Amino acid sequence: xxxxxxxxxxxxxxxxxxxxxxxxxxxxxxxxxxxxxxxxxxxxxxxxxxxxxxxxxxxxxxxxxxxxxxxxxxxxxxxxxxxxxxxxxxxxxxxxxxxxxxxxxxxxxxxxxxxxxxxxxxxxxxxxxxxxxx
Amino acid sequence: xxxxxxxxxxxxxxxxxxxxxxxxxxxxxxxxxxxxxxxxxxxxxxxxxxxxxxxxxxxxxxxxxxxxxxxxxxxxxxxxxxxxxxxxxxxxxxxxxxxxxxxxxxxxxxxxxxxxxxxxxxxxxxxxxxxxxxxxxxxxxxxxxxxxxxxxxxxxxxxxxxxxxxxxxxxxxxxxxxxxxxxxxxxxxxxxxxxxxxxxxxxx
Numbered sequence: 001x002x003x004x005x006x007x008x009x010x011x012x013x014x015x016x017x018x019x020x021x022x023x024x025x026x027x028x029x030x031x032x033x034x035x036x037x038x039x040x041x042x043x044x045x046x047x048x049x050x051x052x053x054x055x056x057x058x059x060x061x062x063x064x065x066x067x068x069x070x071x072x073x074x075x076x077x078x079x080x081x082x083x084x085x086x087x088x089x090x091x092x093x094x095x096x097x098x099x100x101x102x103x104x105x106x107x108x109x110x111x112x113x114x115x116x117x118x119x120x121x122x123x124x125x126x127x128x129x130x131x132x133x134x
Numbered sequence: 135x136x137x138x139x140x141x142x143x144x145x146x147x148x149x150x151x152x153x154x155x156x157x158x159x160x161x162x163x164x165x166x167x168x169x170x171x172x173x174x175x176x177x178x179x180x181x182x183x184x185x186x187x188x189x190x191x192x193x194x195x196x197x198x199x200x201x202x203x204x205x206x207x208x209x210x211x212x213x214x215x216x217x218x219x220x221x222x223x224x225x226x227x228x229x230x231x232x233x234x235x236x237x238x239x240x241x242x243x244x245x246x247x248x249x250x251x252x253x254x255x256x257x258x259x260x261x262x263x264x265x266x267x268x269x270x271x272x273x274x275x276x277x278x279x280x281x282x283x284x285x286x287x288x289x290x291x292x293x294x295x296x297x298x299x300x301x302x303x304x305x306x307x308x309x310x311x312x313x314x315x316x317x318x319x320x321x322x323x324x325x326x327x328x329x330x331x332x333x334x335x336x337x338x
Contacts, residue, residue, distance in 0.1 A: 010320035014294060015312075032171035037317045038327075041334040045327055046295055052276035054190035055183050057203050062178045066171070088176045097298060105232070 002028070005035055013046065159223055163331045167214045178207050181227050184297060187230055191292035192235035194281055202238050206231045209224030221306065230298060232289060239285055272333070279329045290315050 005028035008021055018026065029035055148166065154162070162180075165173035185206050186231040192200045209230050217226060270278075280288050293304040294315075301319070305312040 006324070010317060010323055013323075014318040014319045037338075039332070040338060042323065044334055045323070048272055048276055048330075049280075049291065049295040049326075050298075052191075052273040053187040054195065055186060057182060057190075057200050059162050059198070059242060061182055061203065062175055065178050065204050066175065068204050068208055069211055083318055117331060121261060 004030065005029075008039065009035065013042070022057070083092055136174070160219065160267055163214060163217060163219075163223065168212075174211060177210070177223070181207075181224065184224055185227060185231050185295045188231040188292055189235055191277070191280060191296045193238055193287060194277055198238060202234050205234055209234070217304075225299070225303060225307055228242075228284065228293070228299070232307060234292075236285065273332055275330065279326055283322055283325055287318055289326060290318045291322050294319060 005025065008017065008025040011017065012022075012025060029039065054080070154172060155175075156177065157165075159180075162173045162177050163334050166177055182203075185203055189199050189203045189206065193202065206227060210227050213226075213230070217223070221229075232312055280291065282293070289308060293299045293307060294301065299307065301312055304314045310313065
């Protein structure tokens with residue numbers, strides 16, 4: 001039995017053979033008893049494999065899936081809450097120096113205006129005095 | 135003796151099944167996407183057999199297969215918003231199952247590399263002579279023989295012979311050319327036949 005004939009035999013179950021390949025296989029089958037035995041065994045094997053396919057998981061599978069999904073959504077909610085808390089901490093930590101800077105800036109602005117006002121308040125009477133003379 | 139509560143529960147289960155069992159697949163998917171638990175339960179009910187055939191065919195029976203099976207449906211639930219209907223739901227969920235089985239197989243290989251196997255442990259060997267084969271049901275022999283194949287051969291045999299996908303569908307699920315599936319099927323079946331020869335000779 002040659003390898004080519006075996007290959008054609010196995011391929012014939014799952015793919016379309018060309019006309020010449022089909023002829024070649026039929027000739028090989030009629031010439032070789034071993035190939036015919038192998039074909040019978042292949043038929044039996046394929047049937048047995050198909051029969052061995054599981055039809056379901058253990059009883060209660062759908063309930064186990066539902067519970068797993070429910071546990072996962074609970075975990076997902078906890079994880080989200082944790083992430084939000086963590087984000088808030090970062091925002092709060094970043095906000096503190098910003099607030100400090102704003103306070104200082106605001107103080108500087110207010111301070112500068114007060115000095116300017118004070119200068120104006122003092123300058124005017126002095127200027128008036130100087131301009132009017134004794 | 136059935137109590138009134140048993141009868142009531144059975145009636146409710148039957149009502150649920152009759153309400154959802156006739157719905158078209160796309161309607162179920164659309165409803166499940168909106169968070170409807172009943173619709174997703176019906177999807178699980180319809181696809182459990184197909185997923186079991188794939189996962190147990192790839193990994194053998196047991197709690198690990200059950201765990202992987204559950205994870206398949208959890209992943210499907212998360213992926214429903216992205217499911218566009220380009221393939222059937224069966225193909226889509228089978229692709230998820232194959233990927234998770236590959237991960238589980240890799241995990242088993244890593245675990246078996248860590249622990250030195252006991253020389254007397256013959257549990258992964260398929261019985262050789264026909265006398266040993268008599269002691270196991272045919273289904274168990276087939277499943278154990280499949281586990282002896284390389285993953286690439288096992289996948290195509292499970293998809294084609296156990297799941298009943300066509301060669302073209304199997305190629306789509308595995309994302310390989312059809313020719314690749316055909317040649318893997320041929321080689322895989324040759325190897326499988328060699329492993330099962332004692333059983334096949336006895337049967338014939």
